[in-house]
Amino acid sequence: MKKTFTSKKGNIFPLKIDELDKILKARFETNPDLSFTTYEKNNKKIAVFFIAYQVESEKIDNFLLEPILMKNIEWTNHSILNEIPLNGGKKVETLEDILKDILIGAVFIYIEGEDSIIAYLLSKKEKRSLQQSETESLVLGPKIGFTESMVTNLNIVRWTIRSEDLVLEQYLIGKREPREVRLIYMKSIANEVDVNTMRQRLQELEIDVIDDASVLMQYIEDSSITIFPQFLTTELPDRFSYNINRGRLGILVENSPTAIITPTTFFSFFESTEDLYMRWNIGTFLRGLRYLSFFMSTFLTPLYVAAVTFHYEIIPTPLLINLGESRSSVPFPPILEALFLELMIELLRESGARLPTKVGQTIGIVGGVVVGTAAVEAGITSNVLIIFVALSALASFTTPNYLMGTTARIIRFPMILLGGFLGLIGIMFGACFLIIHLLRLTSLGRPYLSPLYPLVPKDFNKVLFRLPNEYQNERFRSYRPKDLIRFGKKKAKNKKDIDE
Amino acid sequence: MDINLKVKKNLQIRAFYLFFIIASIQLGVGIIGAPKLIYLESLQDSWISILIAFIYIVAVVITMFFILNQYENADIYGIQVDIFGKWIGKFLGTIYIVHFGIALLSVLITYIEVIRVYIFPMMSNFVMGFLLLCLVVYGVLGGLRVIVGVCTVFFLLSHWIVFLLIQPSTRMDITHLQPMFVSPISDLLSGAHISAYTFMGFEILFLVYPFIQNKKKAKLPALLATGWTTLFLLLITIITIGYFSYQQIERREWVLLSLIKVQNFTFVERFDYIVVAEWMMIIVPNMLLLMWGITYGMKRLYKVPQKVTLYSVAVIMSFACIYFDEHYRIQSTIDASANYGFWLVYVYPFLLLPIVLIKKKWIKKKEEKSNAK
Incomplete structure (x- = not known):
């Protein structure tokens, strides 16, 4: 071996296409699915490579290869990025980035002699369609459930909470296999101390792979010995948005239909959104x-x-x-x-x-x-x-x-x-x-036992029983939301005698 | 040793929890048997004895507040060291710790005796004591905030017992309370003296006061709590006197349980069994606070880590339970706790107050003199 590229950081370009092929083959030795094709035109060489089933091959044929090979586009990075009718094109320089992106369905085009490589994200992801949640079912109210796809889930969340206040912070957790984790909350309602605590817990978590949201939950819970769950899990977007709107934090994990809600009390496990609909x-x-x-x-x-x-x-x-x-x-x-x-x-x-x-x-x-x-x-x-x-x-x-x-x-x-x-x-x-x-x-x-202890009698109407909606104008005091008032109270009605 | 305490913000509690703290430490095993003991002294005028005791307690509590307010943020251990110097102050502090220890033991063995008499005659004292102390250790490990939480939650969860008094109260014979005002003053006073053991426990105020967030509002909940326990005892005593005759009361050790036996429904009878079990919820906060007082005192006076004291006291207590299995031994412990506690809780604050005031004045004069120079 002349060079060891595997451990090298930083720009590996420019290099010969054959060399690039060697590096990739070395990395994907046991992986027969890497498609690496070289085209030649006007004494210029171009290489296109991707993992076959991770990308939408129709798009590659129609919008990528056809323009490059059929039309008279000059083979430089600049003109390709300019003239190919696909969005999301970017230049990548390091081997690490290539390997990271290729796994999630990127297509790479390398023109020999250029000092960077072009990547288009054309990922294809198999996902199930939206279905009713099986573990939690409601008689009244929205029936749709979260799915395993993060994109779909984010889409649902954005549609259920259509507010500019909504924050969706992104984290990548897992050393060996990083997974996307989203921390979701309302900027103007959620308690900042809670948000910071959660951020810290997510950032400080050292783990190779998180298997599922329920596993992540067990890693970031307060006590791992107890039998009681300390965070709420739900598959229902309406329950999720109900809690986010009340100032709690939500967490979504890629490849998991389960959303985590926190902070919770013992009593919030007995709340159903159906109580609101009734x-x-x-x-x-x-x-x-x-x-x-x-x-x-x-x-x-x-x-x-x-x-x-x-x-x-x-x-x-x-x-x-x-x-x-x-x-x-x-x-x-x-x-x-x-x-x-x-x-x-x-x-x-x-x-x-x-x-x-x-x-x-x-x-x-x-x-x-x-x-x-x-x-x-x-x-x-x-x-x-x-x-x-x-x-x-x-x-x-x-x-x-x-x-x-x-x-x-x-x-x-x-x-x-x-x-x-x-x-x-x-x-x-x-x-x-x-x-x-x-x-x-x-x-x-x-x-955990709030509002029973610390005793917050004003929260009893949200926890132990319910009151008519005009008296439910405050959020949970126990969670100390930034903004306590949901809506202004109606003016007291004038007392009327009978038959007036 | 620091006289004033610096309590972290996350360890502080709001003033109104003082109500739950004092109410749950005052309600304990004493109240099961107290009506009988008071009745034997002052007969149908027992309620006057209880009211006298209440007025006296109010005076004591206000005195305690006076003493505590002379300092910035001090507890009794610090105050005594400040006034009497290191050695005598620590000795007096140790007396408090011993007082809590004896009170804890008396609560523990009395409750075990009640269980043995009512439910399991063959139950081993050690096993029962061990179980109860497990709860105490687990609770105290959570710190004062958890203890206060236990007080609050158990207070709310155990007061349904009052409703069991409805049926006996409808069958009261009001003539048992008549004629009124016949007992001489001396009998009334000795009746009040007898109820001292039941009402004991509010001396914990001397310890938890530094932990209170809004000290200006502390007086009302503390006084309300003593009022609540007085009301509770008053209710039980009046119903007892109205329901039972003199001979019946004389023969019974724990009249409250006999009284509760009366209530029955179509699906459950013999509420005394349930109440004996439920009484654990009244005992546990009691023991938690006393145990906390011991561990905290040891830390303040001798810098012993709280965990060490906690475990060792728990072990000692659970073995002590084996020894206290005869009624006369238990009774003598209760008497010791009552006598010893009476002087410490009901008399000592009145002696302490003038000394504290004189010392404060003396220091002020000294400061003025030094300023004048």
């Missing part, structure tokens, strides 16, 4: 239902286990007779029975998630109805417990965020153990531990 009183009811179901899915089975194992005095006599009858043929202690059934439900859920939809439904019916009934008839479990377990499993799926629903289901297992060994005291211990844990958590440095 009337406020119905929204309040639905939100209350979700909190209740989180409580149920965590504590219902453990409470049953505790009551049946230790504290049957708590259950009134008529109810106790029913319970006793259903449990009379069960040979196991309640804790084993409960763990067995909970495990069964988890198996059903997991298999349902892995199988294709049609088979999944069948399995659900077989597992739920057939195995459930058979288990009771065989005397392995009591039918009262089946009701409790099924209820708490149902309840865990009402959480609008899949991560939080999973968390609720997982917490249930230690709770069942505590309830089975220490009764109500054990469950109370678990609850106290859980609350202290939640109090210690932060999301982007903001308290």
Whole structure:
């Protein structure tokens, strides 16, 4: 080897086309898809190279090769850039840039003797069409979901938030395989400290590859030990824009349909944009239902286990007779029975998630109805417990965020153990531990249990319940947005007596 | 040792949390049995005893504020060193730490005893103590802000217990409270003295005061908190006296739990079980604040890292639980805590105030003299 080009930085041009070919072949030795063609005209040589399936070959034929070869364009960088009817042409000088661009679908034209190379970005990207999100579904409101393509997602975001305030900062994260990450927020609303914290976390992240937005999220979260998600994930652009408009930050990652929203509180995992689309009183009811179901899915089975194992005095006599009858043929202690059934439900859920939809439904019916009934008839479990377990499993799926629903289901297992060994005291211990844990958590440095602590009563109407829209004229105080007021309050109506 | 503290901005708390801090440290195990003890002293005029105690407490709290306001940003450990010098000041500070330690132990073992009597007679003291101390250690590791958060959240989550008093209150016999004003003053005063243990805990104000952001607004929440606990005790005492007869009260150790047993629904009975478990939410903030007081005091006085004190006190306490498994031992600890605490909490501030004022005046005069020269 005469020269080692691989490690050389800076301009590698001018050089002979043969040499260029050698360098590229050396780099793409194991890659048969590099198309490198040389053309010759009027004693001048020109080389065109690209990766075949990464580019739109029709465009290359029609708008690049045809003009260069057929028309009388002078073969210099200047005139080619001037006269070729394609946009986005640029001059590239270093090998690193060539390699970076060629992977994302650039076409390079090198005229022998010139001191730089021309690149056109003609990338072709296979993407799926816009679809409804499968993990989050809404009855009312926009149905469209994010896709894996960053361009499409940015396009959707720009269309849903048509404001000049919108900032989309670009980051490239990943040493070995840099991926585009966008930090999105409203300049005039989002808290600057939050933005800076997020920027710092993104910039300081050292990692080879980020596999997905959910993985990036785990790297930049406040606490990595806890079971609770500290950032919100969503596939719904309307949920995304709702949060951005309220002054939170959003993050989009290339090749991931999941958007990250931050900072969040424990309560924001129970918010659905549907609460907004419904009337406020119905929204309040639905939100209350979700909190209740989180409580149920965590504590219902453990409470049953505790009551049946230790504290049957708590259950009134008529109810106790029913319970006793259903449990009379069960040979196991309640804790084993409960763990067995909970495990069964988890198996059903997991298999349902892995199988294709049609088979999944069948399995659900077989597992739920057939195995459930058979288990009771065989005397392995009591039918009262089946009701409790099924209820708490149902309840865990009402959480609008899949991560939080999973968390609720997982917490249930230690709770069942505590309830089975220490009764109500054990469950109370678990609850106290859980609350202290939640109090210690932060999301982007903001308290996780806000507005309960720090106590912000003015935020209760956005978190715990909803009020008619004219009273919702402030943004979340807990997130300290730059601009607190959404719109001016209406003037107080004159009080009128009846029949005036 | 610095007399005035410099508290970082992110560690400060707003003044109105003082309400939750003081209310949750005052409500503790004492209130379960207090109505009986007060009733045995001052009979149907117990409510007067409680009001006397309240008025006295207001006076103490205002005195404490007077003392604290003489300094820029000091706590009791700093003030004592400033006034009595290094050695006596540190000794008095140690008395405070020991007071918190005994109070913590008494809360812990009383609650374990309640659990053992009501729910698990065979429960090992060590296991229960270990579990509770796990919560305490985990909470204190989060720092004062988390502790205040625990106070706030648990306060909001535990006060539904009041609604369980509705059913017994409808069955009250009002004649039990009559005739009024028959107990002599001495009985009323000893009734007030008995309730001192229940109301104890607001001395934590001496410690958390430097952490408060807007000190000018601190008085109202502190006084409101004492008012709240007084109201709570008053309510329980009046309902107890109205619902039970003298003999019934005399026979019961924890009248509040017997009172709550009355309430029942079609799907749940025996609320006393649930309330004993729920009482953990009232105990934990209590223990957290006391434990924090100990660790913080050790750091201030002897520069021991808070974590070291935290772990060692937790280990000592969980082994101490094994020893305190007999009722008379527990009772003697409570009595010790009550007697010892009475002088420290209810009398000492009145002695401290004139000394602080005299010293401040003396320093001022000295400064004026030196300026005149």
